[in-house]
Amino acid sequence: MTAAAQSVGALQEALRTHSRVLPRGAGTKSALSVPADGVTSLDLGGHCGIVDYDPAELTFTARAGTPVREVETALSAERQHLPFDPPWRDATLGGVVAAGTSGPASYRHGGVRDFVIGVDFLDGTGTLVHGGGRVVKNAAGFDLPKLMVGSMGRLGILVALTFKVFPRPEAWTTIRAQSADLESALEQARHLARGPITLDALELEPPGRLWIRVSGPPRTLAPRCERLIRMLDADIERFDGHADARIWSAAREVAWAPAGAAVVKAALTPSRVATLDAELVVAGAARRYSRAATVAWIAWPPQRSLAELDRLLGRHGLTGLALTGPAGSGLLGARTGGAFAHRVRRALDPDDRFPEV
């Protein structure tokens, strides 16, 4: 069943009249937004629009159903941007926060958890509550904005969000560095991550290809790229202007994932990439290692069950989250939070109105 809501009142009404609900934004992440039987899908797509944006404050507030694309257009006009370039530009802000998805540029300044500073949400009792605020620093009360990051619509229904934003770089350029194998590419990534050059993105396309993006005043780019190239032992190609933009636009749309595959992200650390990758190769999964190999993006083949990936990640002590593909609980592999998670969830949703985390 589906219910659409364009106002907080309508959302509260829907929460009152349906026994179990799951919010949905634009539906770009089917694994998290398609409800199970007996759960009503609450469509927030109509609850959209930027509520407040003062460029001098470097913050904006928007309704949860606002598409990322709309926000980026507004910010871009003021030479600002969301520095973590959330994947899937058709996604809504609420969906980005609820899924906790950050794109390649989160390498430089951090991910969605580092930029969301205020949330308004409905808890499981239908009460509208607020966390954080509209100022960039706020230590009053629990950090509910962070808790909502990755909450998958299962701890509350996001209604409005406030983000801090940053000035948009004047220009970008991209270097593709091709190494012989995974080991050598990982070594170069590590070298760059510890090095002096400020990178916007550092993505590893296994086995041996690194995508490196830098930004800044246009006249700094050429000498910095030369310096960067001197640090690398690989075949180099450089992309500017439209070519650069196309590469990252495709990366944000996860265009590399084969059609039908379930896209899963998993948290990891660089030293764990090699052993994980070997198993993913055997399973026939396409993958990218993002943010200097601290997050794996895995395209799990449709002919394999996610239960298999759940076990695989579990064996490595890694936690994953299915974003696209079949509807499910979302989380895969090792779980953290234990009793703390259980108690917090019970406080936010005492009557089990949202699906299990």
Place this chain on the structure above:
Amino acid sequence: MSLPLLLEGLASLFPPERLLTGPAELAVYESDALTSFRARPPAVVLPETGEEVVQTVRLCHEHGVPFVPRGSGTSLSGGSLPLQDGIVIALNRLDRILRIDPEESIAVVEPGVINRRVTEAAAEHGLLYAPDPSSQSVCSIGGNLAFNSGGAHCLRHGMTSNHVLGLKAVLPDGEVVRLGGESLESVGPDWLGLFVGSEGLFGIALEVTLRLVAAPEAVRTVLATYANLAAAGDAVARIVADGLLPVAMEIMDKLAIEAAACVVNGIPDVPALLIVELEGERALVDADAERLDAAIAASGALEARATEDPAERVEIWRGRKSAFSAVGRLSPDYLVQDGVVPRTRLGETLAAIERLSSERGLRVANVFHAGDGNLHPLILFDGAEPGALQRAEDLAGDILRLCVRVGGSITGEHGVGVEKLAYLLELTPPEDVELMCRLRRAVDPAELANRGKALPVADEAMSA
């Protein structure tokens, strides 16, 4: 609740020299950096291992006795103020850096480790632990975590919460949990993000995994002087409008400068002072420096001096970071406030504070993180003068209400503690407080962990 039974249990857990019950030994623990609040606890324990902390918390839970976790006691909001009917768990002896892993750029430390020790240990590997509260040479990581401490450089680096990747913690009933991990990425609900900054209400961190970043290649600090505070504020607005992203932008007013000059040499005697710092890759710092210099020149600075010399930079920051304690040279007592306002409302807020200050007849020194709108008005008073503390507290209240009225917050980095609890209740919608109390009681039904801080305890909430 049975305090005697708890003390009996603790006596079997700790040798006498680590279970303090004598008045002289306890006196040290009566207050933290918010010295106007004092309470003598019946006992202080000094655990040396995480397991001892867990056992202590379990005993407190069993006997229904509240506990106050304490790091270095530098809280400016009374975050580690003891209770007369609860024990203090002093975590200073859990001071081991368990692991520095330069390959993964992480440090795993115990809660009693001093902030600066992490910075120094990271520096040996060319890495940086970014959060730098003014008290960094004495404050502990556990306290930083509990209060989500900031610092001058959080303008670009973020707060403590942006640098904590994972932790092992004991909940208020003695259950041990792990939150987060070692990755920069978090997956699923950010339980860790909720725990950080909860002012000790959710339990005690036993092991903390911190994120380290590559140390910057270049750091350039600019010290600019102004004829008045408004001009310094305008310079900050100009820098932001120009699209620059410094790591720090700090302002000190005349009184704060006067105070700092008592303890640090070479501070210019001017009405207002602006510190702006750029850091990062050499080519980017150089490019930004040109624009920054132009913005400052256009802002009507009396004088501007830029330096990359480490010794000079240390001196500039020493002047800034000593300002709090140096105010003690100008006045027998002072209250430090921590309100936040939207950046664009800084000018009017400072003018309003000046007005309030003269109305109440109390001097206010201003030292603040101008880049993120976080004010630190220092209200000077003489506690020996009858009614002076009350007038200072009234003025502090006026300032906090003002911050909230313009869309800000009552605290940016010091936390609510005991000091701002009344203002939290006055200025936060009741349903938001109710939800936070519900979360707290779900984790700690008996409200044993740091009772009386950050949130009202159950019966107070009813009557509020």
